[in-house]
Amino acid sequence: DTGVSQDPRHKITKRGQNVTFRCDPISEHNRLYWYRQTLGQGPEFLTYFQNEAQLEKSRLLSDRFSAERPKGSFSTLEIQRTEQGDSAMYLCASSLGSRGDGYTFGSGTRLTVV
């Protein structure tokens, strides 16, 4: 078990372009979360999956954002028509079970929109 993997580690894109990030959770974890973190702030909740079902989305997740978790394994987060305000670290985490045992985080994808 190598933990939660995120790809890419860094992404620089021009404003208006689409970007997609991937997260591979710990294999036996059925829950997967996406968070966004900006400088000087803690992680902000974006969305959450239980298996393949997306069960909750934050209001932060505008219609330019979409997340999927096909087959309940890896997940992708796509941002369409990126804006400079989307520049942030995008964190993925996973967990097992329903008690909220704490999350295992990946190293994140740092997005810079120029």
Next chain:
Amino acid sequence: AQSVSQHNHHVILSEAASLELGCNYSYGGTVNLFWYVQYPGQHLQLLLKYFSGDPLVKGIKGFEAEFIKSKFSFNLRKPSVQWSDTAEYFCAAGNTGGFKTIFGAGTRLFVKA
């Protein structure tokens, strides 16, 4: 509204000093509480967690935290810090279902050797 507030954004201590980082939360219903740590260049890691029972919980590396329900607080403590404790510490609160955990803004701790 749900929120987690950390009292200090930056803390500087000398080695062997005692540490206490403040955390207050506002979260409806039964709450699970966490402290996460992020060492320089590393990902967020769980330091300790509270679900129920003994309000004094012990975590890794000599850290402990005390849940005081009447004060909506979950402060992190360590009797004697080491240079290797230099990191950013995040307090977090979540529901018993385990999703939508919210985080404080973090406290950056620097320990002088």
